[in-house]
Amino acid sequence: MRLEPGNNLRAKALLFDMDGTLLISKAVIERVYRRWAALHGLDPEVLLAASHGCRTIDTVTRFCPPGVDAVSEAERLAREEREDVAGIVPIEGVVEFLRSLPRERWAVVTSAxxxxxxxxxxAxxxxxxxxxxxAEDVSAGKPDPEGYAKAARLLGFEPAETIVFEDAPAGLLxxxxxxxxxxxxxxxxRPDxxxxxxxISDYRAIRAREEGGDLVVGIPG
Known part of the structure; x- marks a missing residue:
């Protein structure tokens, strides 16, 4: 359910996905993957739906036609994505929210x-x-927990002591x-x-404060 005012969550640290969680890059991703789908005769809607929250190499390996080198294709797509920043914007309120957090209590875990x-x-x-x-820091991408577990422990906490902010099914899992x-x-x-x-829809209403060694995250009532 939508996080309501007064419904606070407690954690030692916060872990954030990137695309769709800290920033919106949907337009870039769609441009790159639709071109790749057209090149190989793939259904772009199926490809895009499967790519959410996953490493490029995992998505390309899954859909790459026989005889096509998945590693080379993934590297090419990654180059195209690095060169295209048109339409990348922060999610509303996220910059202010992150700046309110102690630097040693949060991390980013991304499939990029x-x-x-x-x-x-x-950007x-x-x-x-x-x-x-x-992506280079893990042997298995989301929904494997390796990335989040590694980030939590590098911050000095167990994964169960963290809150993971995510937008995609693979990342939530x-x-x-x-x-x-x-x-x-x-x-x-969608909410449904x-x-x-x-x-939450964005970060405009959410706040974090330190209390008893924890971060208390919620929407003031």
């Missing part, structure tokens, strides 16, 4: 590679944390698989598709 993550975070004006886990509490952004999924999830 490090070069792409840097490009997009800079959206997102402040950079000390810890950013990207990765957070739960890690043992974290999840808070969804209603950017990729978020049954059973705590969710």
């Amino acid at each position: 590679d490090r070069g792409l993550a840097d490009v997009r975070l800079q 959206a004006g997102i402040p950079l944390p000390d810890i950013i886990i990207t 990765a957070g739960r698989n890690a043992g974290a509490r999840t808070l969804a952004l209603a950017t990729t999924l 598709e978020l049954a059973g999830e705590d969710w």
